[in-house]
Amino acid sequence: MEAALGDSKNFETFEVGRCQADRLAPNRDCCSDISPAESVIRPILGATLSLFWNRKGADSSNDRVQILWLEEVGIRQIAAVAALGERKRLVLKARIRLPGFVGSPAGSARMACCSSERALFDDLACRLLDLQTMTNCSLNEMTIERSPGQSGKLVCRCLFFVLLFALTASTLAEIIPAGRRIQWDPGVRGGIPNRTTIFANIKNAPYNARGDGVADDTAAIQNAVDACPVGQVVYIPAGTYKISSQLRVKPQITLRGAGMGITIIQGAPVFSGINLLAVTIAPAVWDYDYTRSPSINLVNPLKGSTSITSSVAHGWTVGDYILIDQSNNPSGDPPIDNGGCNWCGRASGTRPIGQWAKITAVPTSTTATIDPPLYRSYDTVPQGVKAIGCTQNTGVEDLTVDNSISDTRDVTEWDFAVNCWFLRVEAKGCHRRGIWMYGGLWNTVEGCIIHDGVPKDPQPGPQYGSDRAYGIFLGPWPTACLVDNNIFHTLTVCVAFEGADSGNVFGYNLCTNMAWLDAGNARMTVLGHGSHSYMNLIEGNVLYGRFGVDSYWGTQSHFTLFRNRVFQQANKFEQTWTVDIERRDWYLNIVANVLGATGQESTYEMNDITFPSYPYDNGPITIYRFGYDTIKTDLTNYDPQAKATALRHGNWDSVTQSIVWDPTISDRTLPASLYLTSKPGWWGTLAWPPIGPDLTPMSGQIPAQVRFGGGVIIPLPLPPTNLRVAGP
Helix, strand or coil, rough: EEEECCCCCCCCEEEEEEEECCCCCCCCCCCCCCCCCCCHHHHHHEEEEEEEEECCCCCCCCEEEEEECCCCCCCCHHHHHHHCCCCCCCCEEEEEEEEEECCCCCCCEEEEEEHHHHHHHHHHHHHHHCCCCCEEEECCEEEEEEEECCCCCCEEEEEEEEEHHHHCCCCCCHCCCHHHCCCCCCCCCCCCCCCCEEEEEECCCCCCCEEEEEEEEEHHHHHHHHHHCCCCHHHHHHHHEEEEEEEEEECCCCECCCCCCCCEEEEEEEEEEEEEECCCCCCCCCCCCCCCCCCCCCCCCCCCCCCEEEECCCCCCCCEEEEECCEEECCCCCCCCCCCCCCCCCCCCEEEEEEEEEEEEECCCEEEEECCCCCCCCCCEEEEEEEEEEECCCCCEEEEEECCCCCCCCEEEEEEEEEEEEEEEEEEEECCEEEEEEEEEEEEEEECEEEECCCCCCCCCCCCCCCCCEEEECCCEEEEEEEEECCCCCCCCEEECCCCCEECEECEEEEEEECCCCCEEEEEEEEEECCCCCEEEEHHHHHHHEEEEEEECEEEEECCCCCEEEECCCCCECCCCCCCCCCCCEECCCCCCCEEECCCCCCEECCCCCCCCCCCEECCCCCEECCCCCCCCCCCCCCCHHHHHHHCCEEECCCCCCEECCCCCCCCCCCCCCEEECCCCCCCCCCCCCCCCCCCCCCCHEEEEEEEECCCCCCCCCCCCCCCCCCC
16 A cells, blocks of 8 residues: 655655554543553554665665654544544554665655564554453555655654544443443445346236236246346335245345335235245255354454464355354353253254354465454354355345235245345234344344234234244344334334344334233333343334343343333333343443333332342332343342343433432443444434433434334435444
8 A cells, every 4th residue: 555645844644554442531631641551552662663665776675763752643522522423533653763865766665564563563452452442453564655865864754653543432431341342333234235227127028917916926026036137126116916935035136116015015815935025045055054064163262353263274265154153151251051942053052152254364274354353252162164055135125025914924034144134124914023034144124114913903912922923033143233213013022132143233213012912011122032142232212112131041141222212011010120131141231221201110120139029910110120030029040140240321210310320430421322423314304312311302203203103204214324344
């Protein structure tokens, strides 16, 4: 990479490294004292680097140069930008002396980080990682064109060593330590593409679909999908299209209608298949249980790393997708235990925590570079295994999938999907699941409506029971998926996190009118249910029903609940808890939420001290319930660590009628978002951020609420362009 020439003061600026920082001390106003990492940055003063000169008409030379001083600049407004959630830079300047040459013509210089010099910066990066101020750092060789100095003299120049620190939420690390979170980077990489080339209108020859709600249009739609070239669109105009068997949407195309409720794909009363529409390749191709690839043991995979090492040659190539997982560790911190769930991970559920990753480089036969970085330090027989049969870059847009008559098991299913999306899709008639994401990486569900059991009425009724009428079922294994700006209603639960899922974001959704077969039961909207859900973010949602992480299928940990408005359902008398964290569910972050409704909750917290026992019916109506076994009404299997490891900071609740801060955390500056750098493009003119105790009012509207009430947000949902990109 060529660096630009400097200004008249002979300052030359170029980038030799890029780091993603997680913390800079806020409210510092002096350039000489700006970072908790200062003590490890300063020791590079006096260090030497190699400078290679390539001169015209002369042999190359290798000179040693010394860093004379460092100066940090560009961060005076760090506290202000932290509150706005904007990305800024920390620039480190280093002055060095460059040699001049007698009578030499112009040439070029290359600053090289070799052996001992590279070790110097590697050591700096490691110490910054130890201080939890950044997640990764890489160095590049840079070349600069310049003129040599005057005869016989050393010419003083300044080279800037620039380390870029992403400060999307600089105060985040002060509130939530790095070990309790990740840098969330969810959804389709680069945003949802807008494909404009229409391959076929399915009502035209040779497909000739009818769209009259009577004729069977299955073959017409499937044939068009199968014939569609990469990167093009199959268009389904207005109409109701009966189908009698599953539609499979293949990789690299878009299936697009004329709008929700305008283009309707409707299952016939007599239907063959377990779902109406699947984002998948042929069932014989995708390896649902990872048994066609060898499981490769990994050597000490550490959180935040983008490099993994295998004990033997792994055989992976660039572009492969792998699952990284580990075995149960019931005595670990946190405990990892599948609780008898045989579908919560590989090996009959005994490997219940993991993540997908893409292989981006293969330096050697036993090493690989991955994206996203490791979400945890995998510690009990960590392994990697290749995922075979991925469906990539597939989109479904602007249509309704209606299962209310066909009553198949699920409305839609995504099998090993990567960079796939549903945009403005209505999933109606959820016998079991509206959307089932099975494995996969970087997928997006945006601007959708998911609703209704089968049948919708009566409510309550048996169609709203266990494993019935779920909105989205994330598991096992979905990683870094984004579910945002959607409407969920008339369901048992909006989203269920269901085994070895990690790094997902559920953001700015409306969840309302939750149902259950028992009229008195206060339902949940967001549920962590299958072991071991890990590092998932719940942000900015309006939830008319509790947030819960249960212990039915073992352990879970590290959910983050941030800037949500959470209500309980009114007029209920069972499970009347706003936030419910059960036994062996550790390290939850509950920050900046608005919890409960004035006059409804009467108890702040249920724990082993305040309620050693309680009645199941007509029990306390509370903000928090910590540490109990699933639906137990006493201290059987009680776990005090569920409360002890929880981080609660800056939450308003209806019982204390105040904002409750953690007294051990001095930072009370709340970032706007933990995954967005600014207001998303589909937000319109509504206030941003919408929810939080630091706002007036504390609870504004989100676009999904406006749409549910019949309003219109302009612009309508568009692919997001401001998601933070992880890595150098």
